[in-house]
Amino acid sequence: MKTLYLLLSALVMTACGTPEENSVEKNNQNANEYVATWNSLAKHETPKWLTDAKFGIYTHWGISTVDYSRNQKDIARPETKDEEISAMKNSLEDFKAEKFNPKAWAKLFKEAGAKFAGPISWHGSPYIHWDSDLTPYNSVDMNPHRDIVGELQEAIYAEGMKFLMTLHASQHEDWLNICMDGINKYVPDLLWVDASFGETKGWRFINRTHFVGEAEMPEEPRALSDADQRTFIANYYNQALKKGKEVEFTYKSSDIPPCVGMRDLENGLMDQLYDTPWLTDVDMNICPDWATHGWFYREGIPLRDANNIIDMLADVVSKNGILLLNVPPKADGSFPVEVEETLHKVGAWLNINGEAIYNTTPWSLFGEGPTVINSNNNKFHHNDHFAQNKFTQKDIRFTVNGNNIYAICLGTPNDDQLCIKAMSSVLSLRKGDIENVSILGFPSFETKWCHDEQGLTVSLPDFENEQFAVVIKVTLSK
Structure with a gap:
């Protein structure tokens, strides 16, 4: 294994050489090729397809799902490698995935409005979800004897998603070796890494008492070395160049320098508009406490409803973010009825209101309203882990698409008119800046509006049958 890693490292690092060589690119080097330095990697740009996509879906599914289905509520981490292998093999006996249908999964994700999707590929044990020659503990050589990653990639591409x-x-x-093997085989459009890559070193240092307390910090780092991180990312970006793909690398909090990839918050929301695009991965499960912290499907754990997901999506997008929703399948590979119903409701809302989400950029103000996002000690990481942020009908979020500003009301207004104070003629938009106002999903309703120093006041239709966010489309004068 070490020989393979050294070979991969050498292939990526050949251009690094001495400090003198680093200052000048070699004549025979591809001008676009990345070398394993933070300077070179920082030249990477986030692809437009991702900043336009806004909404993606992934799935926590595997042998941990089997463990939870056996009512193992608190799965203890094995203390030795032999114990880990034994536990893995025991779980694999019931991981047969008899109802796993990649085409049905991809179709469901597409109908939910996702623009990118994929599986967890390796999670917390020696067992990986793709066909690999580097380890016998993979989903092809062992149960369910299927290339989970490869089959889902084919199905997701067939539905036109990334x-x-x-x-x-x-x-x-x-x-490192095994992950490089997966990246080189499949070259995903978006690569997301968890704590093994960087152990969220930035905020763990700044907030070192949050989890374990200063006296209990580990003596040795558990994450990859700085050099291994650079080698890994350079390899991924260069593989994408060879395939002609525009890709993005997503990392936790402060695990790598900024601009090398996209920052991810786990179950986290920003409290303000962020300068650069960011991602939040949000669990559909609502875990009641840290003891039941999970992401895999468990009977009896409550789920986020469509209203919560839609409100969160609007809030995230208004602050320059992208929402990645974790959708948990059962151990057999099927989705619970309530999960499918929720995703279809989200998709139905996006079919009507998607122009306020997809391909948008933030406005100068992210929104208005009474709800304040808790920043917590982790600077937004985990600040919605228990779905504690509740939006109201008075919370409004703004996005921009073309010549339109969209005001997304996170709830159904119960009055016959609404005043959007942030659009005051003395604050943000001058008199004459607005050409027309309409409400998405109500094409026959004649919207009346008044724009003055108090704000933009809009007449509203009867929302008796509306359950989710309402979008007011403000068309500006050219």
């Missing part, structure tokens, strides 16, 4: 792979926490000694 493909995501995620690589999660594992202290496996060959983590």
